[in-house]
Structure formats: C-alpha cells, structure tokens
Amino acid sequence: MLVAVVTTDTLKPEWVAGGLQHNIEVIWLDEPALVPGATAYIDLLYSQTPDRLEIWQQYTSTLILINDVLKVNDQLPSHIIRFNGWPGFVNRPIIEMTVAGKEWMDKASSLCAAFNKTAECVPDLPGFVSARVVSMIINEAWFALEEEISTKEEIDIAMKLGTNYPYGPFEWGEKIGLNNVYQLLEALSVSQSRYIPAPLLKKEALRK
Secondary structure, three states, rough: EEEEOOOOHHHHHHOOOOOOOOEEEEEEEOOOOOOOOOOOOEEEOOOHHHHHHHHHHOOOOOOEEEEEEOOOOOOOOOOOEOOOOOOOOOOOEEEEEEOOHHHHHEEEEEEEHHHOOEEOOOOOOOOOOHHHHHHHHHHHHHHEEEEOOOOHOOOOOHHHHOOOOOOHHHHHHHOOOOHHHHHHHHHOOOOOOOOOHHHHHHHHHHHH
C-alpha cells in the first residue's frame, strides 16, 4: 500500500504516533501532487477552496481523506471522505469520518489500520463528535476567564487533574488553533444558541 500524505513537520509525528504496519509505504508531501502508484491520499492541510477540491476530484478512483472538520458537503464524490484531522486529534487511535457506502468505508478502514488507527463513521455534521465536545469545553473556559473565575493556567491545571484530559482547554485551543474553534462554534451557533462563542474567545480568535 502506497499512501501520499499532505502535512507539515508538526503534524507528521502526530499522524504516525501509533506506528505503521509493515504493508505500507508513505510519501510525505507539503501540497497535493500526483504520486504514481498511490492507492490513497490523506490531506491533513485541506483548505475549503474550490481549487483544492478540484485537484482531488481529478483522482476519481482513488481513496482520498480530507481534513475538513467544519463543512458538510453533500456534493462530495464518494471517494473523498471528510475526517477530523485537527491537531491533537490525529494522534488518537480512532479517526472520526463520514463515509458514503460500505465499499469506501472498508477501504478507509484498511487505510487507517495501516497507521494503527480505527476508522469510526459518524454522522455528516459540522464538528463530527469530539471536535464539538472539545470546542464547547474551550468555549466554557473562555466564559469562565471572562467572568474572572480563575486564570488560564489554573483552569488548565484543574481540568487536567480533575478530568484527566491530556490538555487544559486553553492549551487545547492553542494546539487546535483558536480560529478553528471559533469558526466551528460560529457555524454551529446559527442553529443552536448554546454554541455561541464567548466574546473574549471571539476577540482573541479574530485578533490572530
């Protein structure tokens, strides 16, 4: 199995944190490019632009995973699969994705297994499951900071020690990218007011 992965030096070790199976060869790219013989592509740097999507749509018979947490796209061809590739999530043993049809789910499962990961099919919704939950936790932490309940450092320590989370909410926000969190919350808040971003989070996200 030859797999081409579009990524950065920062995300690369996260993606392979679980190791590789013996049956896989990986080509690392910094932007999409044709790799002769590739059986699958993984775009950890996917951007929601027509040009990027057009590139991947040309590979009509090849499995392609795109890191697109925010946007539900009913027009995506079945071989292009959205997954949660946010920093801090790709090093986990389970990868959330939305897949249309058993054939492509089987292929996605085999691909993830080569990286010692399990593909988990979830509803095709913005944020999937875990990104929604973590973004809400981060949002609540910003509300707490705004109300001067505690400091960033103390909130992070309390959450890690009290809930055994790998990161505190502010650490998590920095790792994911606060603008990513804000954009997801903003999109979800259109239909559900509980996702309305904390004013301080919004201010900080738009400042960066």
